[in-house]
Every structure is written in C-alpha cells, then in structure tokens.
Amino acid sequence: MIAEFGYGIALVSFIVAVYSIVAAVYGAAAPRKSASLVESARRAMLLTFPLITLSAAALIYLLVNNHFEVSFVYEVTSISMPTYLKVTAWWGGQAGSLLFWSWLLAAFASAVTLRKWDRDIEFLPWVIMISSVTLVFFLGMVIFYENPFTRFWLVNGNVEPHMFAPANATVFTPQDGNGLNPLLRHPGMVIHPPMLYLGFVSYVIPYAFAMAALITGRTDDRWIRLTRRWSLWAWLFLSFGLVLGGRWAYDVLGWGGYWGWDPVEIAAFMPWLTGTAFLHSVMIQEKRGLLKHWNMILVILTYALVIFGTFLTRSGVLSSVHAFANSPIGPLFMTFVSATLIASIALVIYRWPDLRGETEMKSMLSREALFLLNNLLFMSVLVICFWGVIFPLISELFTGQKVTVGPPFYERATAPIFAALMFLMGVAPLSAWGHSTLKTLGRAMWKSALAALVVTVVLFATYTKNFIALIGFFLIALVLLVTFQEFWRGTRARQRSQKENFFTSLSRLMGRNRRRYGGYIIHISMMLMAIGILGIEIFQTSTQGSLAQGEALDISGYTIKYRELASWDDQGKGVNFTRASLDVYENGIYLGELNPRIDFYFDSQQNMTIPGNRSTLRDDLYILLVDWQPVSNMGATFKIFVNPLVNWLWIGSLLFLLGVIFAAWPDRDATEETSRRGVTRQASQASAAD
Amino acid sequence: MQRNKFILGGLLILAAVVYLIVSSTQASAEYFMTVDEMIAKGDVAVGQSARLSGAVIGDTVKYDPATLELTFDVAHVSGDNNEIEAQGGLAKVLADAVADPSRQRVPVLYIGPKPDLLRGEAQAIMTGTLGSDGIFYADELLLKCPTKYQEAVPDQAEANN
Numbered sequence: 001m002i003a004e005f006g007y008g009i010a011l012v013s014f015i016v017a018v019y020s021i022v023a024a025v026y027g028a029a030a031p032r033k034s035a036s037l038v039e040s041a042r043r044a045m046l047l048t049f050p051l052i053t054l055s056a057a058a059l060i061y062l063l064v065n066n067h068f069e070v071s072f073v074y075e076v077t078s079i080s081m082p083t084y085l086k087v088t089a090w091w092g093g094q095a096g097s098l099l100f101w102s103w104l105l106a107a108f109a110s111a112v113t114l115r116k117w118d119r120d121i122e123f124l125p126w127v128i129m130i131s132s133v134t135l136v137f138f139l140g141m142v143i144f145y146e147n148p149f150t151r152f153w154l155v156n157g158n159v160e161p162h163m164f165a166p167a168n169a170t171v172f173t174p175q176d177g178n179g180l181n182p183l184l185r186h187p188g189m190v191i192h193p194p195m196l197y198l199g200f201v202s203y204v205i206p207y208a209f210a211m212a213a214l215i216t217g218r219t220d221d222r223w224i225r226l227t228r229r230w231s232l233w234a235w236l237f238l239s240f241g242l243v244l245g246g247r248w249a250y251d252v253l254g255w256g257g258y259w260g261w262d263p264v265e266i267a268a269f270m271p272w273l274t275g276t277a278f279l280h281s282v283m284i285q286e287k288r289g290l291l292k293h294w295n296m297i298l299v300i301l302t303y304a305l306v307i308f309g310t311f312l313t314r315s316g317v318l319s320s321v322h323a324f325a326n327s328p329i330g331p332l333f334m335t336f337v338s339a340t341l342i343a344s345i346a347l348v349i350y351r352w353p354d355l356r357g358e359t360e361m362k363s364m365l366s367r368e369a370l371f372l373l374n375n376l377l378f379m380s381v382l383v384i385c386f387w388g389v390i391f392p393l394i395s396e397l398f399t400g401q402k403v404t405v406g407p408p409f410y411e412r413a414t415a416p417i418f419a420a421l422m423f424l425m426g427v428a429p430l431s432a433w434g435h436s437t438l439k440t441l442g443r444a445m446w447k448s449a450l451a452a453l454v455v456t457v458v459l460f461a462t463y464t465k466n467f468i469a470l471i472g473f474f475l476i477a478l479v480l481l482v483t484f485q486e487f488w489r490g491t492r493a494r495q496r497s498q499k500e501n502f503f504t505s506l507s508r509l510m511g512r513n514r515r516r517y518g519g520y521i522i523h524i525s526m527m528l529m530a531i532g533i534l535g536i537e538i539f540q541t542s543t544q545g546s547l548a549q550g551e552a553l554d555i556s557g558y559t560i561k562y563r564e565l566a567s568w569d570d571q572g573k574g575v576n577f578t579r580a581s582l583d584v585y586e587n588g589i590y591l592g593e594l595n596p597r598i599d600f601y602f603d604s605q606q607n608m609t610i611p612g613n614r615s616t617l618r619d620d621l622y623i624l625l626v627d628w629q630p631v632s633n634m635g636a637t638f639k640i641f642v643n644p645l646v647n648w649l650w651i652g653s654l655l656f657l658l659g660v661i662f663a664a665w666p667d668r669d670a671t672e673e674t675s676r677r678g679v680t681r682q683a684s685q686a687s688a689a690d
Numbered sequence: 691m692q693r694n695k696f697i698l699g700g701l702l703i704l705a706a707v708v709y710l711i712v713s714s715t716q717a718s719a720e721y722f723m724t725v726d727e728m729i730a731k732g733d734v735a736v737g738q739s740a741r742l743s744g745a746v747i748g749d750t751v752k753y754d755p756a757t758l759e760l761t762f763d764v765a766h767v768s769g770d771n772n773e774i775e776a777q778g779g780l781a782k783v784l785a786d787a788v789a790d791p792s793r794q795r796v797p798v799l800y801i802g803p804k805p806d807l808l809r810g811e812a813q814a815i816m817t818g819t820l821g822s823d824g825i826f827y828a829d830e831l832l833l834k835c836p837t838k839y840q841e842a843v844p845d846q847a848e849a850n851n
Binding site: 360361362364369373376377380383384387391392401402403404405406408409410412413416417544546598606607608609624626627628629635637639 | 692695696699700703706707710711713714715717718719720721722741753755756758769802803804806807817830
C-alpha cells in the first residue's frame with residue numbers, strides 16, 4: 001500500500017511539474033500573454049514540494065519499518081541498523097538519492113517563487129520553466145528508471161523486482177536487508193552527501209535566473225544581484241560538502257589522507273571551481289559592467305557540471321571507491337546535459353550583442369584584470385581536472401590502449417596554478433578598480449612582502465629546507481599579512497574619520513562591507529587550509545611494525561607502547577570490535593592513551609578500520625590497527641602516521657564556514673547596495689589611503 | 691595596443707597550461723592492463739608503470755603481519771565493462787575467473803596493511819610495475835567487492851520463514 005502511495009504521489013508531482021512548464025511557457029510566450037496562467041504555473045510549482053515531501057515520507061516509512069519487500073529498502077538497510085541511519089539511507093543508494101535531489105530542488109524552487117516579484121515579474125515564468133524542466137528530468141528518472149518503490153515478487157518460483165504485481169505473483173519479503181555499507185555509517189557520511197546535494201541543487205537557481213535574463217532580453221546585472229546570495233549559499237554548501245568528505249576519508253578510510261583525486265571527488269570539485277570563478281567575476285560585472293558573456297558561460301558551465309557531477313557520483317561509469325552499480329541512466333544524463341548545454345549556449349550567442357561590456361579593460365594590473373586572471377587560473381584547474389577524468393576514454397579512442405593518470409598528474413599539474421592563485425590573493429586586494437600600476441601596487445605591498453620573506457628565512461633556519469614548502473609558506477605569509485593589513489588600514493581610516501575606538505570601527509567597517517570582509521576572512525581560512533595541506537603532503541612520515549605486549553615503537557619524537565588488545569562481539573549492533581590500547585609518550589613524558597580499532601560487520605562480512613588519532617596544532621599522531629594474532633592475543637601490527645600541521649586544514653574549514661556565512665548574511669541596511677560609481681570612488685580612496 | 695597585451699597574456703597562460711598538462715600526463719601515465727595483455731606484452735611490460743586489474747584467488751592470499759608483505763595471485767578478467775555485463779555481471783565474471791584453472795595468473799606483491807576488502811573473488815585494481823621475475827610489484831591496491839552490495843535480487847533461501 002505505502003509503496004504504491006509513494007510511487008503514485010511521485011507520479012502526480014511529475015505531472016504537476018510538467019503542467020507548470022507548459023503553463024509558464026504558454027502564459028509568457030503565447031501571442032496573448034496571460035498573467036493568470038503564469039500564476040497557475042507558480043502555484044503548480046509550489047504544489048510539487050508538499051507532493052514530493054509526501055512521496056519521500058512514504059519511502060522513509062518503508063525504510064524505517066524494515067519493509068524489505070521493497071528492493072531499495074533491501075539494498076540499503078538491515079534490521080540491526082539504528083533508526084537515524086535508516087532515515088539517512090534515503091540517500092545511500094541511487095534511486096533514493098535521485099528522489100532526494102528532486103525534493104531539494106522542489107524546496108528551493110518553491111522558496112524562490114514565494115519571493116516578492118513586483119520588479120522582476122517578467123523573469124518569473126522562465127525561472128519556473130527552468131526549475132521545472134530540471135525537476136521533471138529528475139522525477140522522470142525516479143519514476144521510469146530508478147524507482148525506489150519497486151518490490152520483489154515471487155513469480156513461478158523466481159524472485160523478480162517489479163513495481164506492480166505481475167499475474168499470479170505474491171509479494172516476496174526477504175528476512176533481512178543487505179544493510180548500508182559500514183564505511184558509510186559515519187556521521188560525516190550522514191551529512192556529506194546532503195551538503196553536496198544542497199550545493200548542487202542551489203546552483204540551479206542562479207542558472208534559472210540567468211536563462212530568464214537571456215530569454216527576456218533583460219541582460220543587465222539584475223539577475224546577478226537577485227541570485228548573489230543564492231550562489232553564495234550554494235558555494236557554502238558545496239565547499240562544506242567537499243570538506244566533510246575529506247574529513248570522513250581521514251577518519252574512516254584509514255590511509256592517512258583526506259583527498260585522493262578520485263574521479264568522483266573531482267566530479268564534485270569541478271562545479272566548485274566554476275562556482276568560485278563565478279563568485280569573483282560577477283563582482284566585475286556589478287562594479288564595471290564587464291565580462292557579461294563570461295558570467296553567463298560560467299553559470300551555464302556550473303549547472304552542466306552539477307548535473308554531470310550528480311551523474312558521475314551515482315552511475316559508476318568510472319572506477320572509483322564511490323561507484324555504485326552500472327545502470328541505464330547514464331545515456332539519459334548525458335543527453336540531458338548536452339541538450340541543456342547546447343540550448344543555453346545558443347541563447348548566449350543569440351543575445352551576444354546585448355551582452356557587450358560597458359567599458360573596456362584598460363590596465364593589466366587593475367582589480368578587474370586581476371580578477372580576470374583569477375578566473376583564467378580557475379578555468380585552467382578545471383581543464384586539468386577534466387582532462388584527467390576523460391583521459392582514459394580519449395586514449396582508448398585514439399590508441400586502443402586504456403591509459404589512466406593518477407594523483408601525481410593532478411598534483412604536478414595543478415600545484416603551480418594553486419601557487420599563482422595564492423599570489424593573486426596577496427596582490428588583488430591592493431589593486432584599484434580601473435587602473436593600477438606596478439608602482440602603486442609595490443608601494444602597497446612591499447612591507448608585507450618583506451615581512452613574509454623574513455618569516456620564510458626564519459622557517460628555513462628553524463623548520464625546513466624543503467624548497468616547495470618554503471615557497472608555499474612564503475605565499476601563505478604574504479597573503480595573511482596583506483589581508484591583515486587591509487583590515488588594519490580600513491579600520492584605522494574609519495577610526496580617524498568617525499572618532500570611534502578600534503573595535504567599534506572594525507566591526508562597523510566589516511558590517512558595512514560584508515562581502516568584502518567576508519571574502520578576506522575566506523582568504524585567511526584558505527591560507528590556514530594551505531598550511532595543513534602543505535604539512536600533510538610534504539612532511540608526512542610513517543612507520544609500521546608488529547609489537548608484542550609491552551614493546552614500543554619510535555617515530556618523530558613519539559614513543560608508542562603497546563599495552564593490550566581486547567576483542568568482543570556486540571550482537572545488538574551486529575559488530576565485532578577489536579580494540580588496541582597504546583600508551584603514547586613524547587620525550588619520556590606520558591601524553592595519553594590511543595585506541596585504534598577494527599570493527600567487523602557480520603551482515604556485510606566487512607572490516608572497518610578506525611584510527612586512534614591524537615590531534616594537536618603541531619601534528620596528528622594517527623595510528624591504525626592493521627592485524628593481530630588471534631590465538632595468543634599477544635602481538636599486534638600497527639601502521640603509524642605523523643601528519644604535521646594537518647589540523648590547520650580543519651581549523652581553516654571552520655573559519656571558512658564563518659567567512660561565507662558572514663558574507664552571505666542579509667544586510668540590515670538596504671541602502672548599502674552600492675551603486676557602481678560609489679564603489680569605484682570608495683575603492684580608489686582605499687588604495688590612495690596608504 | 692592594450693588589447694594585444696591582454697591577448698598575449700591569455701596566450702601565455704594557455705601555453706603554460708598546455709605544457710603542464712602534456713608534461714604531467716607523460717610523467718604519470720599508467721597503462722591500464724588486464725592479466726592477458728600484460729603477459730602477452732612479455733618483456734616490454736617490465737618496468738612500465740601500469741594499472742593492472744584481476745580477480746583475487748582467495749587460496750593464494752598470504753600475509754605476514756611482521757613485515758607487512760602481502761602476496762596473492764590474480765586471474766584474468768576482461769577490462770571491458772560491456773563484456774562483463776554480457777557475461778552476467780562483475781560478481782559472476784570474477785567467480786568464473788577464480789574457478790577456471792586455465793586462466794592466466796600473475797603473482798602480486800604489496801607491502802602495507804592488508805586492506806579490509808581483500809578476499810577471494812574481489813576485483814583488485816593495482817598500480818605498480820611488473821618485475822623481471824614476473825611478479826607485479828604494487829604500490830597501490832584498490833579493491834571492489836561486488837558480491838554483497840550489488841546483489842539486486844535476494845536469494846530465496848533467506849526468506850524461508
């Protein structure tokens with residue numbers, strides 16, 4: 001009953017979404033425009049959200065109540081799983097995650113159609129159309145190809161999955177389900193996919209507005225202003241999803257790393273790259289009226305990469321730890337991505353003359369030129385990633401030999417570009433809109449550059465002789481110093497003119513320029529993350545060994561002494577735990593106990609290796625239990641990593657989160673939306689202030 | 691004049707990116723090979739950086755926790771996804787490969803912790819080089835275990851209640 005109900009409601013919402021496309025297009029484009037038809041389309045759009053919510057509720061009911069006759073429930077849950085994991089199993093498999101995607105999209109599209117539209121009413125039907133087309137595609141997948149409500153039927157002695165009862169069939173209910181892969185039963189994994197999906201889905205909204213602007217011909221920067229916050233939140237969710245994935249890998253996958261340049265990771269990283277470029281380049285359009293074509297192309301690319309990323313993460317076309325089984329939806333996804341891409345690009349070409357820049361870029365060192373350079377660098381990373389992902393396909397096509405490129409390819413090819421991006425972060429905030437020269441930039445920068453050099457020399461003398469690390473630390477120091485100097489200079493200038501104390505000045509300055517100072521906070525957080533990445537990539541050390549009870553192992557000043565090992569079954573959870581106890585000393589001083597363990601899941605016959613990790617700002621001591629001798633329970637083998645500075649990666653991530661929220665927080669004061677001329681004046685004042 | 695400068699700058703960046711891609715590709719390309727292909731190549735394959743895939747033979751897995759030396763044999767499976775689908779899916783293809791003694795096999799040596807997923811009938815994807823002694827020295831070991839998670843239709847025996 002519940003399965004039919006869930007499927008039926010999904011079908012109804014599909015039909016409602018199709019209706020909203022037809023009504024929106026007909027209401028806006030027919031010879032006699034009809035506002036009431038558009039209104040009807042809007043209501044249909046709003047209706048999809050409660051409908052899909054009901055359908056999802058039906059699926060969650062089935063998941064939570066162990067309805068293993070439903071094949072999706074059978075695949076992703078088992079009796080022994082706790083209830084919260086059964087709920088989150090909703091996005092633990094392909095069919096459910098497509099429904100989840102549709103649900104999020106309906107929520108966002110509804111939220112957008114609820115806003116006040118008075119000034120932008122001509123956008124409304126097209127925003128509805130684009131959102132609904134996307135929604136129809138995903139709901140169509142759910143209904144026709146990847147149906148989460150399919151049940152098992154016993155037909156002539158065979159078990160077959162069908163939605164509706166075949167003739168002479170009875171429902172077949174397995175005793176227990178397969179259960180979610182133990183690796184996915186981790187808090188990070190519970191929030192990582194929805195975060196990524198939130199980011200993915202939010203990018204549909206800026207895309208919908210961009211297309212509406214192209215279709216209506218209202219190609220000024222209104223669409224950008226309307227979606228500025230959307231793209232910031234989308235970027236926040238996507239970034240946070242990526243970070244959570246890294247943290248999950250660090251905690252669970254037990255290879256001492258956080259990012260492996262896996263094709264699926266890259267699939268989620270690519271829309272982040274275009275999204276980040278977009279975030280910067282819209283400012284040039286807002287403030288200088290330039291790069292209008294480029295912004296359109298960026299938002300279109302981001303949308304295409306989001307759909308492509310959803311497809312890659314869920315289809316298993318590429319061999320990857322994330323891969324799900326092969327399924328028929330691959331060609332459909334490719335068709336949808338190609339069709340929307342071609343249609344969007346055709347629209348951009350059609351409106352090409354309307355999108356001409358209002359002025360020209362004059363100076364190579366102006367803020368807008370440096371932002372353009374930033375965009376080109378992000379695009380370069382994108383091209384490298386894309387090349388790496390499709391290279392096996394290309395080489396097979398041309399040479400018949402499948403050749404792959406691994407992580408060294410990405411590290412080698414992207415490292416210089418990331419270094420250049422860091423350098424830009426140090427320079428661009430100091431350049432002025434319109435015009436800058438080497439002389440003005442040099443005058444603004446020399447103090448910070450000199451101080452960064454001093455820091456580098458000190459590090460060379462005391463910490464490391466590694467050349468690449470020193471370049472990295474120099475750039476990090478430069479960006480941090482320049483950014484702090486910006487805070488200092490802005491605050492001092494305000495303090496002088498407003499006669500306030502330092503902290504009042506600082507908080508008011510930041511509050512009045514949320515995007516600018518939020519951006520600076522994000523730059524600082526990126527540098528903290530860079531410290532962590534340099535630390536683990538360049539200075540990671542490891543050792544391994546088998547220890548008898550009481551024996552010890554030394555690594556990087558730590559002494560790790562193996563005390564004991566315990567192994568027990570937890571029948572309720574269906575897990576066998578094996579836990580080692582190790583005492584950690586540094587230079588003879590006792591620091592504490594670490595407990596790496598191996599969890600063995602009976603239902604899936606699979607191990608999960610949980611590291612014992614001691615984390616400080618200086619380094620992480622990361623210990624894996626590799627093996628033990630079951631008979632005597634005496635000896636055990638450990639793999640030990642020392643990951644210097646890696647904690648800064650996570651600290652940076654948290655600061656990053658704060659920075660984006662600060663930038664995206666609604667302004668209390670609506671008059672702060674600065675005009676183009678006002679900002680130019682402000683910026684040149686700021687750069688003249690030094 | 692200004693315009694030319696911008697175009698020149700763009701071309702320089704483009705050239706740099708092309709250089710980075712080409713040189714990095716050359717430096718880190720790995721030939722994706724099946725067991726049959728590697729054996730057919732013979733001495734040519736020795737020393738070449740390769741990514742080898744095959745089915746793990748459960749009986750041959752040996753692990754010494756003291757030295758972390760892990761050795762096992764892999765049997766040939768097709769590298770073509772469509773072919774695997776045509777032969778009844780990955781789980782069946784892997785099981786057939788392990789059961790068939792006439793399949794070509796390659797011994798593998800890997801030093802490191804024994805992965806949780808390593809067991810008979812798993813698909814191993816290894817990065818490394820073939821030694822002149824005929825052993826594949828793997829630096830990296832990825833495993834796929836299709837048996838449990840891709841079992842779309844449950845066995846009837848599970849439901850005899």
